[in-house]
Amino acid sequence: MAQIGVFYGPEKGSVEKVAQKIAEIFGADRVELIPVKGCEASELARFDKLIFGVSTIGKTNWDTEHTANDWDVFATKLKDVNWKGKTTAIFGLGDQLTYPHHFGDAIGWVYERLEAQKANVVGFCSTEGYTFEESEGLRDGQFMGLPIDEDSQPDQTDVRISNWVNRLINEFGF
Numbered sequence: 210m211a212q213i214g215v216f217y218g219p220e221k222g223s224v225e226k227v228a229q230k231i232a233e234i235f236g237a238d239r240v241e242l243i244p245v246k247g248c249e250a251s252e253l254a255r256f257d258k259l260i261f262g263v264s265t266i267g268k269t270n271w272d273t274e275h276t277a278n279d280w281d282v283f284a285t286k287l288k289d290v291n292w293k294g295k296t297t298a299i300f301g302l303g304d305q306l307t308y309p310h311h312f313g314d315a316i317g318w319v320y321e322r323l324e325a326q327k328a329n330v331v332g333f334c335s336t337e338g339y340t341f342e343e344s345e346g347l348r349d350g351q352f353m354g355l356p357i358d359e360d361s362q363p364d365q366t367d368v369r370i371s372n373w374v375n376r377l378i379n380e381f382g383f
């Protein structure tokens with residue numbers, strides 16, 4: 210049975226591509242990929258190790274169109290899960306060149322919701338190698354997950370995913 214649930218959205222774009230790469234590196238038999246769209250709390254309860262994948266879709270959209278967002282609906286299910294003994298991590302797609310003042314904000318949005326449930330979140334990342342002005346995905350100078358920029362730094366994607374997954378193997382206690 211898969212040990213890690215990767216919950217991601219939206220589908221079909223870069224978030225899904227990164228979710229698939231993460232699964233490949235962990236080993237496909239260890240990972241189940243589950244779109245957040247239509248996902249229920251019972252799906253979350255099945256795993257002790259959970260990875261959440263999101264993209265930042267614009268500060269304005271993110272703040273005002275929450276009800277239309279699959280992630281917003283999914284986030285309401287988090288309270289129905291017993292987070293004791295579970296370990297989680299976040300990755301977030303963004304574009305630091307076009308949105309330097311909101312780079313990867315959604316990482317912070319997801320983190321806040323996991324933190325509210327007292328979930329254990331690992332996989333924080335240094336800002337080294339990224340060029341941006343501000344991000345709501347930061348705490349104490351670190352990203353609260355893995356930022357991936359397929360728009361302006363696609364050449365960095367593979368190495369970033371690989372380094373992060375190798376760290377998670379430790380942080381997840383494998």
Ligand SMILES: Cc1cc2nc3c(=O)[nH]c(=O)nc-3n(C[C@H](O)[C@H](O)[C@H](O)COP(=O)(O)O)c2cc1C
Pocket residue numbers: 218219220221222223224225264265266267268302303304305308311312313314359360
């Ligand atoms: C309308 C729109 C708004 C965006 N706003 C932001 C933003 O505020 N911050 C950011 O880092 N990236 C932003 N992006 C970039 C996306 O997060 C990035 O392209 C991501 O890879 C998209 O993932 P997807 O293909 O899975 O949808 C925006 C993209 C679009 C199309």
